Amino acid sequence: MKMAKCVQAFVRGSPERFSEWFDTAANRNVPVGPQIWICGDCHVGNIGPLGDASQHVSVEVRDVDQTVIGNPSHDVLRLALSLAMAARESDLPGVTTARIVEQLISGYVAAVSRGHRDDGTAARKPESIQFGFKRALRRTWKDLFEERLEDTSPTIPRGVHFWPLLQEEKSAIETLFATEDVRKLVALPPECAEVARVRVVDAAFWRKGCSSLGRLRMAVLVRIDPPPKGKEKLSLIDIKEAAKPCAPRYELAQMPRSNAERVVRGATSITPPLGARMLAARLLDHSVVLREVLPQDLKFDFGRLSQDEARKIAHYLGFIVGRAHARQMGDSEREAWCRELGRHPKSIDVPSWLWTSVVELAALHEAAYLEHCRRYALESRG
Known part of the structure; x- marks a missing residue:
């Protein structure tokens, strides 16, 4: 029932469908990144304010149940799809979706090239994120x-x-x-x-x-x-x-056999x-x-977004994910990964692999969402 409420909820609730698609992404020119811990389910709802034992609050990847040692492209693309669905729920035009994906990859590359070091000015918080962050501080x-x-x-x-x-x-x-x-x-x-x-x-x-x-x-x-x-x-x-x-892992990656230890190890590396x-x-x-x-642990509630705010949010969240990835890479790895991301041809200012993948995934999830709603309607009527 919750997944039938909107297509964005359906995308959040069906990570298996995304990962199955990504597992066959070799034929789609998706770049292969370094072996690092990835979130594995990097949608908008899994990034937000997070507290620590010293009551310090920062915006981080905050849910890592699906974490594995895998391709960082998985997180980038999962977040891009989530943002594209959020734009749809806000009735934003397709041109804005293209600009959102453009800003996402821009923020991500800025963080990776910079490393995990952040003096607070590298990525300014958009107004809606600033609002959620201040709310977390007051809790x-x-x-x-x-x-x-x-x-x-x-x-x-x-x-x-x-x-x-x-x-x-x-x-x-x-x-x-x-x-x-x-x-x-x-x-x-x-x-x-x-x-x-x-x-x-x-x-x-x-x-x-x-x-x-x-x-x-x-x-x-x-x-x-x-x-x-x-x-x-x-x-x-x-x-x-x-x-x-369900997130695909690199075949030779060494991870704990215990799923609980895997989650903790991934969380320690990512956040x-x-x-x-x-x-x-x-x-x-x-x-x-x-x-x-902790009281400071919150999910962002963006509601309906304007075109300008959606672009700013995409850049900022891309930066957060890029920072989580970059803290696991050495300087040479970061440089090589940035080169790989920039090596592919671009459509507008978005790498073609990213844009074509988002279009394909959006169509796939839209069709699956409507079929899910049809089945739910029949079951509830019965």
């Missing part, structure tokens, strides 16, 4: 609990989003959260780090979007005991089963502040990733 733990848990009381309300756990599941969580690794995961104040322990206050199954369907997904509310300076310290931990990625907040573990014989949810 507090109270905001997080009211948004995620519906109130600020130290419980997880059962209902549409949170479901009761079995006794076996509760016991497994208690055992896991008694370990030293989990204690270190939760941000502890220096003055009590040596003596404090993490106590589970409440836990529930988290029905959170398509990613929780058929998989283990839990929310755990924990308290630091004893509390620092007499103030109650609560944290919300997201436990998510790590599934097999170090995110990787530092994650832990790979086993729970009820499932490979899971634990992640502390």
Whole structure:
């Protein structure tokens, strides 16, 4: 039902379709980049403000469930398709879509050529991104609990989003959260780090979007005991089963066999502040990733975009992804990758491989979206 709401939601919810297409992209002159960790599902919703343990906020790639060591072109093209669908939802003309793709690759190449070093002036935040960023800076733990848990009381309300756990599941969580690794995961104040322990206050199954369907997904509310300076310290931990990625990997790439360890390793390479907040573990014989949810973690909500704002957003998000890739490359690799990206013939100021791929993918997903809606309409009527 969520994927039937709009074509952009359908694109976000069907990464397998994109990756299947990309896996046969050798015949489409898609450039082959260096072996680095890629996001694997690099759409607009997976980039946004992200906090760290020191309360520093930056805009980063913030969801790496599909991360693999693969071709960086995959992330570039996935983001280009996502932006093209966003332009469609805003009723922007095709000429603007071409300019969006042009600005995306421009921002990406600027970041790769520059490296991960950013003094804050290399890519200025567009107005809508600046708005979301300032909102993230203002958010507090109270905001997080009211948004995620519906109130600020130290419980997880059962209902549409949170479901009761079995006794076996509760016991497994208690055992896991008694370990030293989990204690270190939760941000502890220096003055009590040596003596404090993490106590589970409440836990529930988290029905959170398509990613929780058929998989283990839990929310755990924990308290630091004893509390620092007499103030109650609560944290919300997201436990998510790590599934097999659908993004194509380089055949000879060496990655952890555990999907949870793969996700944490990829996060540490792509977005170090995110990787530092994650832990790979086993729970009820499932490979899971634990992640502390911070108030500053947000998705951008762009709404309807103007032509000018859409171009600026594309350039900025391209820069963010380019920075995530560049931090994994040496100088010689970055130079070679920029040359490879610029080697292909251009249509307007967009490499032909990128533009023709976006056109082909847009048509493919539009057709699949309409068929998805037809099937959903028939099922709901039946």
